[in-house]
Amino acid sequence: MLTISGLESGYGESMVVRDVGFALRPGRVTCLMGRNGVGKTTLLKTIMGVIRAKRGSIRLEDKELLGEPPALRARGGIGYVPQGREIFPQLTVEENVLLGLEARPKLGKRAVVPKAIYERFPVLYDMRGRRGGDLSGGQQQQLAFARALVSEPKLLLLDEPTEGIQPNIVQEIGRLLGELRSEGIGMLLVEQSIAFARETADEFLVLDKGVIVAQGGIEELDESIIHRHLTV
Known part of the structure; x- marks a missing residue:
């Protein structure tokens, strides 16, 4: 569905996302995790076209999106729920x-x-x-x-949709993601709650200093990865 390779982006001369590559599949939830300030939101905004990539490739199915404006990416099938709504x-x-x-x-x-x-x-x-x-x-x-x-959309980018939300709505969001997954929509979910990630996601990516340092099936998200890259 979405294939990213060699992606680099940032602000001015500052490089925030460095040589990132991964693939997303239809009907699968991939949880993007990492401490604050490691580049998660920058990565989502780069995929959406809000931040211009410096180099790399972003392909949705068979179409290269690098250089396309956000409106055309949305028309191509990418939906975006930004942090802070x-x-x-x-x-x-x-x-x-x-x-x-x-x-x-x-x-x-x-x-x-x-x-x-x-x-x-x-x-x-x-x-x-x-x-x-x-x-x-x-x-x-x-x-x-x-x-x-x-x-x-065919693909949803979700930037911390449970942040600051009361528990009953968090449960509703979890149910919604399950429904969307069953409908074949692929999702890239930025999430800080390890419990929510384990309940909701199929796969995970861990970003640290703009680089993917761990990835796999959500059942592989073990305590050593959490301690090394996620705990404060």
């Missing part, structure tokens, strides 16, 4: 979700939120006329998911 607080819930349909320009200006989105997130249907900024943190996270999913 980044919803538009002054827009209504419905207007926020409709922004996700810009990745499907053929729908035209008469596009409406698909019924399936509100069936998946019924609380958003009840609040569709309210401003996004009036929602709770958990509801805003659901809104960020809805905005990403409305374009029917």
